Amino acid sequence: GAVVSQHPSWVICKSGTSVKIECRSLDFQATTMFWYRQFPKQSLMLMATSNEGSKATYEQGVEKDKFLINHASLTLSTLTVTSAHPEDSSFYICSAALTVNTEAFFGQGTRLTVV
């Protein structure tokens, strides 16, 4: 399958700081990218959908001013967690799809710990 890479794999940051997570599609151009969050022993929760060149669509209950998503190119989307707090500690996962009609491929995830 296609390769989606996330960076970093893990990050520890201080409370109140911002953290940026990158998601790249390495061998295809992704018109659509999805961002998920997963807490321990729970399923993936969709946070937002981003389409290249347009604003992200956020799921209900997800603060768009806190979780900034940029999808500036067909191979790169970024998620910035602003003013992070310990409750933002989670496993963040991105996925990318060639088109809205095809399967999505997932990155390896980023473990964020806010201390």
Next chain:
Amino acid sequence: DAKTTQPPSMDCAEGRAANLPCNHSTISGNEYVYWYRQIHSQGPQYIIHGLKNNETNEMASLIITEDRKSSTLILPHATLRDTAVYYCIVRITGNQFYFGTGTSLTVIP
């Protein structure tokens, strides 16, 4: 998108076929059935998807009932590396992928 129901957990002996069921009784005609799996602390891995015909690839087979209200993912010869949480997702083309609680499959030596 239609809701799916999966058993929370299953065991399978190594080398045997693992049959993972999924109910999606409210599925509509233009919704596809997707299967992903997630090994601990990794991102989900795409397995297979289908609309109404049975599908097979190098990883698994997908059997969809004629009324499309349920499906079964078959791993023909389970190995220890197949231990994972398996997610069945029903999705209209163009929509998002929403994950349910999945089935935790344990392959036993």
